[in-house]
Amino acid sequence: MRTTYCGLVSEALMDQTVTLMGWAHRRRDHGGVIFIDLRDREGMVQIVCDPDRAETFAVAEGIRNEFCLKVEGRVRARPAGTENTNLTSGKVEVLCHSLEVLNPSVTPPFQLDEENLSETTRLTHRVLDLRRPAMQRNMKLRYRVAMEIRKFLDANGFIDIETPMLTRSTPEGARDYLVPSRVHAGQFFALPQSPQLFKQLLMVAGFDRYYQIVKCFRDEDLRADRQPEFTQIDIETSFLTEEEIRAMFEEMIRSTFQHAIGVELPAFPVMKWADAMRLYGSDKPDLRVKLELTELTDAMRDVDFKVFSGPAQSPTGRVVALRIPGGGEMTRGEIDGYTEFVKIYGAKGLAWIKVNDVAKGREGLQSPIVKNLHDAAIAEILQRSGASDGDLLFFGADKATVVNDAMGALRVKVGHSEFGRARGLMQGEWEPLWVVDFPMFEHDEAAGRWNAVHHPFTSPKDGHEDWLESDPGRCIAKAYDMVLNGIELGGGSVRIHREDVQSKVFRALKIDAEEAKAKFGFLLDALQYGAPPHGGIAIGLDRFVMLMTGAESLRDVIAFPKTQRAQDLLTNAPNAVDEKQLRELHIRLRNTQAAA
């Protein structure tokens, strides 16, 4: 029926007759002629309806925004001076020969090019919201990304194998979504938080290279960058080393950027977790920000200033400086703003020094704190941070976790600020990296136990198996995170393929043999039958696409997202269901008034 898309009409079709289908984006009457911007998923083209053709003109007069139209006409050049260089079709227009209304439209609740619509309006009228060119672009790019990933994986011998959606509940980590069983009274399926164990089982089954682009579920309170159902690029391979796995998936991401948006990513630097924490206070540093933390803990032990010496003397404390080149210009108001900012992360305050004249030493510094620091400490601060005249130094001194969170966030905040951009503290468009050599476990002070940093199926480095029970804090994992512009795109690890090592990890996590058998018996069992060495990665597709499109919310890259209260405003889900349905599932509501 259609000869081409509206958005693809160009000079190449000059003088040809085309048939187009699309929506009236805008209608203008100008000098007795009617102009319609006809829109489809590929873009827009200008349709000209001349009063010479009375029948067509009469139809055109009845056209309103969002009518669905069929247009036949001839492509011709736009009059000189009326070209629109923003459009593929901007040099041409279509002189309409025949115009048919395929379906009229009532007046839309908002104009498609209206900005600053509320989230509620957009999600309630999602179908119209999705007609907006930006949303069309986002969904098309999302598809292109997924398809490029599929092509790369196909070419590398990976096969897509579907894992179940109705699985077993293993309540740790995030909260499961549950599905009551009708056939087995009192029992429940869980929706998968990830296909982790199934993909490992597929490796044990000998499929060698697996992938899936798959929905996963977490019933958690939502933040701006979380959705109850999200899409994971889930990959696993056998017989590759940690380095080989990373090289392959780095290549996958580079190839996807190249083919989907024409961007050549730089090679991914590889950074140890310990170095990332030391230099950036973060395990996902934004390397576009050209600021680093300066380690001062050892140099502050004997200063009078208790705010510094306290944490410096504590085994779990840390003291750092963050040098802001040119930051001496900052006003007191700006500094106060950053002081409030770091409090979000638990910091009690934000000490600072303005470096007016390095050569003058103490006299060249402006700060409420220098009087409490002895000369040697000041010399260390200036020397280690490499401070120059006109710089500002911020300080963090607290428990190491607080210092890392607060100063890591402050580093990014300053870098992304108008000041930071103007001063060149933020450079480069795309800065990927690998963070590697994560610790296996982190200690939960409150619970007095060790938790897995990644998940309990992550392999320790060779030789570290021996410390699993004797010294868990010393064990480094064969785990790696892929980071881009300060966002964790994904993470993975080499997995444990030996049953004895897996059992040791369960013991280190205080999961006793009985519990391990009940929950993970099928995995322990499978590992006994010649399980191959294997590992993989999982990448969040939603966040990946959000990053590529520059969208501000996950909801701009998901066709039918949930609100922050986990609702679908379009279909009005969740909703009350019939009592009969509940009876069949052997459940009842706790508060029956809540039922419809």
Add this chain to the structure above:
Amino acid sequence: MRTTYCGLVSEALMDQTVTLMGWAHRRRDHGGVIFIDLRDREGMVQIVCDPDRAETFAVAEGIRNEFCLKVEGRVRARPAGTENTNLTSGKVEVLCHSLEVLNPSVTPPFQLDEENLSETTRLTHRVLDLRRPAMQRNMKLRYRVAMEIRKFLDANGFIDIETPMLTRSTPEGARDYLVPSRVHAGQFFALPQSPQLFKQLLMVAGFDRYYQIVKCFRDEDLRADRQPEFTQIDIETSFLTEEEIRAMFEEMIRSTFQHAIGVELPAFPVMKWADAMRLYGSDKPDLRVKLELTELTDAMRDVDFKVFSGPAQSPTGRVVALRIPGGGEMTRGEIDGYTEFVKIYGAKGLAWIKVNDVAKGREGLQSPIVKNLHDAAIAEILQRSGASDGDLLFFGADKATVVNDAMGALRVKVGHSEFGRARGLMQGEWEPLWVVDFPMFEHDEAAGRWNAVHHPFTSPKDGHEDWLESDPGRCIAKAYDMVLNGIELGGGSVRIHREDVQSKVFRALKIDAEEAKAKFGFLLDALQYGAPPHGGIAIGLDRFVMLMTGAESLRDVIAFPKTQRAQDLLTNAPNAVDEKQLRELHIRLRNTQAAA
């Protein structure tokens, strides 16, 4: 680490050194030499361990079935006379230089080439079951099929857009799987039975061409060819006619057969639903079976034989014959067997006539029923059925629905029987067709109402809108089913794109305005904003692959299927969950003893 797959080692690698990873499928000691069949997902190769290399030989002596191994060695020709023509690697073997056990295996509960394992054994030990070459082949073919479909759709401008898994429950058709909401007490999500409404909304949103290979869910009692979660190839397009849609998806299936298994399907004949029912008693006839029903209803109205004249005189009755060429040979025992068979479909018996000598008329017939048929009736039977000497005629006479079910099934049963195959009543390997022009509605006698044959969003033929309320039984739908070898691969329709027509259909189905607004308000709303003409298809991937592989059960083409009691025997799901989880979801069990 690996230079190639075991299954791909061939003469092309002669004299080269290869590194292989795989599993010991079998170990044989022969003449002081150890032979290991090393298996990976691509197949097997023979490894030869010579006592000359003492270290390697010692390792080889410890190898048992299913050990995971790394082998390095040189490819050489097998000694003359020991080639295995069934294997790609059958002309060569690998002389082992180095052998490493990557992971040993305990003794498997069964041999991988054991046949007739119980379903329970296979599903409980699914990881080992999936190592079987047949399962590896099935999963790889499944992937290839899905990928070929993606490639075809990509080339035709379709884009994959994900629709939600947590959706609104609309309890009609099959039973929904429900997911209790934690945030909204007393409310539930439902897992989708199909993305039908979302894909229509995507068309209204202007995405033009959509597809998804997506999990769908139905909580029904399971038959051999049903699973609680199944995979649908779900497609929708705007602006195409019924014929254009069919042509496109016929091409998709032909292209998939060609690229996935090298089969050129014949062009799909297009058959009206009424003709399919008349000729085959089925809306999914197996055209490999070269038998047709003969219509006799009008010719049997005045016979003495009440079994025929009763249904022939009833407005809802039907009388047909099924001619079996050469069926005169059938024994009384065989005929009795078929009589039992048709009873499954509600038939009360199975009348028959053996045609010994057509020329002799009544005298040439052998049958318990001819005495009750007058000469003209007998002449009609012989003439219309085209009976020849040696043929057998079976008769169905009952309500039309019973006749169609019973005689349609009998036609297939006889065709597929040993007799049918020997007599050439079953021909051709792949016989696809389109069945079109389905009725919009079928009458539910018991409930005294009309039900949608496809679903309530199916468009009537042009002009049939007017009968929607006045004469629903007369309305023909723009619906089409794709049938292959008697199996319904998929079905689809042109959808209703006008709000007024959609509302009329709801009224015809006795869904009043209030109910329609509550359940489908978002669709009716969307249709008002210039919804484009659109339509699509949904194809069951599991069944499609089952047909292509010749597998006997859906469970042979799904990696981790459920049993007929909707259980996962591998992970033991569903299972009991913590009381805390239920409390968070605002539900309790009806029978608390059932809780763990």
